[in-house]
Amino acid sequence: MRLKSFLSLAFFxxxxxxxxxxxxxxxxxxxxxxxxxxxPLLNTHDGYFYAQGAKELLKLYQEFQQSFALEFGQSPIWHLPNFLQDFFTLSISSHLPLYKSTSEILSILTAFLTLCLPFNLEQVLFILPAIFGSLIVFPLMALTRNFGAIPCALSGFLSAMSVSYYNRTMFGYYDTDMLIIVLGLSIGVIILRTLRTQKALDFAILFSLSAFSLLYYSHLRYVLLGYLLILLCFFLKDLYNKSSKESPMQWIILGLFFILTLVIFFPKFTWVWIFLGFFLGFFLDILHKTFPIHKILFFLYFLCNLSLLLWKLLPNFLQSHYLSDYLADTTNIGLHYLNVLDSIAEVSNIDFSEFAYRISGGIFWFILAILGYFGLIFKDKRFTLFLPFLALGCFALVQGLRFSFYAVPISALGMGFLFFKIQTILVSFQNRILKSLLLACLVLLVIAPHLWHIRNYVVAPILEASEAEILLSIPAKKGDFALTWWDYGYYVHYFSDLQTFVDGGRHSGIQNFPISLALSTNEERISYNLAKMLLTGETLESHFQTFGIPKTLENLKNKQKWEYSPHALYFILPWRMLEIFPNVMRFSQVDLSNGKPQKLDFFALSLEATKDRIYFKNNIALNPNTGEVTTQDLHFRIFKSIDLKQHTTQIFDTQSSLVAILLPNGKTLLCAKSYLESFYFKGLFFENLDKNLFQKVLKNDKITIYKLL
Incomplete structure (x- = not known):
């Protein structure tokens, strides 16, 4: 396919x-x-981490713009180079406190685009994932360019629209996922191009893009390591075959290893390594044409670099939370906290059918795609280079569905090659109309599961406008804190500018324990003391070490003196936390001496309701008029029914341990009456917290906010 035709097709x-x-x-x-x-608001929690960085950069730029006293009508873009120079100088300085994501590539790029485009920040945040995520079609179609128009277009379409990849690059899913596969795949494409052309510019682009990719997402280093090991196998094969042709492969390996080592050992200077990589490409191009490297020196260099990388990366890998199923989550000997991965859906185990559906649209299509990919490898060994994506994708079967999107380009490659072979077979067909109809039907069958998924996968944003507005209304000063569950940490900080103790990047068992205890305890004094402890910078672990676990928990029930803090603390109690409240409780309902979780009391939200029946999980039904609960084997009555909308209470059986709470949103909660005494329930539902300890400052139908006194 000619370049002009290819670019037109890829852009389409x-x-x-x-x-x-x-x-x-x-x-x-x-x-x-x-x-x-x-x-629309975002549909991923982590997105507000990068959004906060972009927001602070824009605020910083506005301050910079004002300091320059711009004339009316003059575009602030003209002063952007000066601002960038000041930013990179000041961001290193200790006297300028900046949020940690302000140095993230995604935040910087978002802020820059917001300045350049006629959209506000929220609009850019929502739009960007769909645009950047769809860019995957270009490197994928570059790989299948020689397959013909239909297989090439199909593979590009599948790479961008397959279930797993679509989920993580849809509108509103503002996260680094939008460019991870694009960058990783592009590096592989440029490696193959450099091997073919041996041009200096291709060397330069390869090394520079590799450094940029590692700055964008550091875990792409595992993809690069996979590329390096496969390239080494190619090189060893050439040596074994005693190929006399001088290959740039060893210089690509040397350059990639050099960039990878620099970025991993000196990550603060990655911007420098991006420019260095560009000039390194031209330098190595000259070397490989004029000074052939001795094979012994090459292998010594390779082994030294590999040893350094393993020495640096292996401890981090062993400490990774993805291995925490096999390694205990402890910080001190004798303290065993709940593993946070047990509570995250994205890292929960999935069965093979779900795995295949997310990658290829179903088991049948997955098998065909994988057979197609290995058939492609058999035809052209160069495509072995992309095996790291398949390996990372298969990791989803062990450590959760989020990894499945890495295997999507492999499935798209395999399906593209399969259609290329089908087209080759159909060449012998004399009836062109029948051949075209057959191809069209096959294409529709392949893409139908993904189109159907798009039709049905309409997820709600992670918060509503009323929640954002009430957070904006908090009378907070710089340095004030919010105490809330980690799921909401990033967006609470984004909209309120309150600091949080836990969020999407800080939610280990040890960090979640005090937050969980503060929200779930039936002793308000414990919640108060824990909040004071966190506000003054003390840790629960230091008290455990000094007084022991039982004594510390007992002390928290009593009045104590804490060091004065100039900062305020706000308890953020969202209604949406009710759906995960048992999960929140689990982090503090654990025996820290052995890690054994305590059994939680019954808790269930209604699934559907009729005129005289409310249905819950496990075929449990409640008659709200009589208070009768029926299951397959039991028949009993609840203690009482509490209507939060009408502010009425109806008693049914004082001996029962269950209560029903009719929520304002129309749902019903059936739970043990022990939950009624928890801090979260008392603060959100009944608003009867001790007024000497907590002051209610804001409330709407989605969030209630208290200030620590």
Missing amino acids: VFLLCVLLRLYYPFVLSAYPQYFYNQA
Whole structure:
């Protein structure tokens, strides 16, 4: 396929993938409660981490702009180079406190695009994932360019629209995922191009892009290591075959290893390594053409670099939370906290059928795609280079569904090659109309599961506009804190500018324990003391070490003196936390001496309701008029029913341990009455917290906020 035709086709597929993603915002437009600042809110919690960085960069730029006293009508973009120079100088300085994500590539890029485009920050945050995520069609179609127009377009479409990849690059899913596969795959494409062309510019782009990719997402180093090991196998094969042809492969290996080592050992200077990589490409191109490297020196260099990388990376890998199923989550001898991965859906185990569906649309298509990929390898060994993506994708079967999207490009490659072979077979067909219809039907069958998924996968944003607005209304000063569950940490900080103790990047068992205890305990004094302890910078572990676990927990029930803090603390109690409240409790309902979790009392939210029946999980039904609960084997009555909307209470059986709470949103909670005494229930439902300890400052139908006195 000619370059002009290829670029036209690739751009068409790219536009098609972006347009199909518009179905989600189209459906969302019917729900105005999810719109804030003229854009839908995000549907991923981690997105607000990078959004906060972009927000602070824009605020910093506004301050910079004001200091320059710009003339009316002059575009602030003209002063952007000066601002960038000041930013990179000041961000290293200790006297300028900046949020940690301000140095993230994604935050910087988002802030820059917000300045350049006629959209506000919230609109850019929502749009960016669909645009950047769809860019995957270009490197994938570059790999299948020689397969013909239909297989090439199909593989590009599948790479961008397959279930798992779509989920993580849809509108509103603002996270690093939008470019991870794009960058990783592009490096592989440029490696193959450099091996073919041996041009200095390709060397330069390869090394520079590799450094940039590692700055964007550091875990791409595992993809690069995979590339290096496979390239080494290719090189050893050439040596074994005694190929006399001078290959740039060893210079690619040397350059990639050099960049990888620099970025891993000196990550603060990655911007420097990006530019260094560009010039390194030209330098190595000259070397490989004029001074052939001795094979012994090459292997010594390779082994030395590999040893250094393993020495640096192996301890981090062993300490990774993905290995925490096999390594205990402890910080001090004798303290055993709950493993946070047990509570995250994205890292929960999935069965093979779900795995295959997320990658290829079903088991049948997955098997065909994998057979196609290995058939492609058999035909052209160069495509072995992309095996690291398949390996990382298969990691989903062990450590959760989030890894499945790494295998999507492999499935797309395999399906593209399969259609290439089908086209080759159909060449002998004399009836062109029948041949075209057959190909069209096959294409529709392949893409149908993914289109159907887009039609049905309409997720709600992680918060509503009323939640964002009440957080903005908190009368907070710089340095004040919020105490809330880690799921909400990033967006609480984004909208309120309150510091949080836990969030999407800080939620280990040891960090979650005091937050969980403060929210779930039935002793308000414990919640108060824990909040004071966190506010003054003390840790629960230091008290455990000094007084022991039982004595520390007993001390928290009593009045204590704490060091004065100039900062305020706000308890953020969202209604949405009710759905995960048992999970929140689990982190503190654990025996720290052995890690054994305590059994939680019954807790269930209603699934559906009729006129005289409310249904819960496990075929449990409640008659709200009589208080009768029926299951397959039992029949009993609840203690009482509490209607939070009508503010009424009805007693049924004083001997029962269950209560029903009729929520304002129409759902019903059936739970043990022990939950009624928890801090969360008393603060959110009944608003009867001790007024000498907590002051209610704000409330709406989604969040209630208290200030620590």
